[in-house]
Amino acid sequence: MSKYGVMVMGPAGAGKSTFCASLITHLQLNRRSAFYVNLDPAAETFEHTPDLDIKDLISLEDVMEEMKLGPNGGLIYCFEFLMENLDWLTEGLDSLTEEYLIVIDMPGQIELYTHIPILPRLVRFLTQPGALDVRLCAAYLLESTFIIDRAKYFAGSLSAMSAMIMLEVPHINILSKMDLVKGQIKKKELKRFITPDTSLLEDDPANPKKRADVDMEAAYSAEPMNKDAMMSGASFQRLNTAVAGLLENFSMVSFLKLDCTDEDSVGAILSYIDDCIQYHEAQEPREMVDEEADMEE
Numbered sequence: 001m002s003k004y005g006v007m008v009m010g011p012a013g014a015g016k017s018t019f020c021a022s023l024i025t026h027l028q029l030n031r032r033s034a035f036y037v038n039l040d041p042a043a044e045t046f047e048h049t050p051d052l053d054i055k056d057l058i059s060l061e062d063v064m065e066e067m068k069l070g071p072n073g074g075l076i077y078c079f080e081f082l083m084e085n086l087d088w089l090t091e092g093l094d095s096l097t098e099e100y101l102i103v104i105d106m107p108g109q110i111e112l113y114t115h116i117p118i119l120p121r122l123v124r125f126l127t128q129p130g131a132l133d134v135r136l137c138a139a140y141l142l143e144s145t146f147i148i149d150r151a152k153y154f155a156g157s158l159s160a161m162s163a164m165i166m167l168e169v170p171h172i173n174i175l176s177k178m179d180l181v182k183g184q185i186k187k188k189e190l191k192r193f194i195t196p197d198t199s200l201l202e203d204d205p206a207n208p209k210k211r212a213d214v215d216m217e218a219a220y221s222a223e224p225m226n227k228d229a230m231m232s233g234a235s236f237q238r239l240n241t242a243v244a245g246l247l248e249n250f251s252m253v254s255f256l257k258l259d260c261t262d263e264d265s266v267g268a269i270l271s272y273i274d275d276c277i278q279y280h281e282a283q284e285p286r287e288m289v290d291e292e293a294d295m296e297e
């Protein structure tokens with residue numbers, strides 16, 4: 001019997017835990033079963049108490065103190081420890097039926113999603129047929145305020161693509177906190193950020209080529225004079241163009257929009273997740289389940 005789940009990932013502060021909480025509330029309101037797994041050993045407060053919490057296995061505080069590690073090294077240590085104690089996950093998840101949506105809240109350290117091979121191993125373990133066999137969807141959150149700074153938006157999109165390629169499970173990318181940009185940017189303009197491509201750099205306000213008030217000779221001259229100039233200099237623009245071109249060529253990243261304060265928005269994302277993992281195909285018709293329960297009584 002398969003299980004169904006979503007792994008919520010993304011950089012620090014992207015809104016992962018808030019999304020997990022809104023998703024669980026939405027599932028509960030719709031009479032669906034959720035199982036909340038917290039894999040962030042640094043998380044302290046929760047809107048919904050986790051059903052399974054990595055802190056019961058290992059504490060980041062203890063690791064930092066005993067191993068003399070900083071928060072990032074400590075987190076990697078915690079994940080390595082988790083990988084050596086996967087029975088803990090098996091025991092926690094084994095009895096779940098296909099009715100449940102397992103919601104996994106991940107930490108925000110970007111190292112986890114880029115160059116350390118722990119996550120692919122964890123995902124392979126969770127999805128392994130014949131074992132836990134979780135049909136897993138990865139949801140990668142990026143904060144929508146990033147779109148104001150094109151360079152940040154492309155860097156974030158690149159990390160989303162890197163996670164996508166690394167994990168090899170159905171994947172959705174989400175621009176979170178849409179309520180923060182809705183009033184500030186026109187709808188038509190917002191639409192352009194659904195799929196990252198090089199055209200977004202053509203009218204980048206930070207691109208000196210596009211700014212009449214910038215002395216072009218100076219902007220493209222050899223050495224930047226200060227940090228701001230460095231972030232808008234010619235080599236930086238070339239780098240951004242290359243990154244944007246890469247994203248366009250791969251044509252893998254596109255974003256769904258999420259506003260956690262809006263129930264419909266959370267519901268729409270849940271529909272995408274359900275489709276990705278074919279959740280509904282595995283469910284018995286609800287009426288039949290209810291009837292059977294009535295007959296047994």
Ligand SMILES: Nc1nc2c(ncn2[C@@H]2O[C@H](COP(=O)(O)OP(=O)(O)OP(=O)(O)O)[C@@H](O)[C@H]2O)c(=O)[nH]1
Pocket residue numbers: 010011012013014015016017018019040106107108109176177178179180258259260261
């Ligand atoms: N306006 C608005 N704020 C949000 C939204 N989602 C999250 N936030 C805020 O963003 C901040 C970070 O949210 P979290 O959910 O803790 O983010 P996270 O990705 O879990 O953070 P880490 O676990 O530390 O990486 C909090 O102050 C939230 O209240 C949203 O949809 N709209």
Ligand SMILES: [Mg+2]
Pocket residue numbers: 016017018040043105106107
């Ligand atoms: Mg969090």
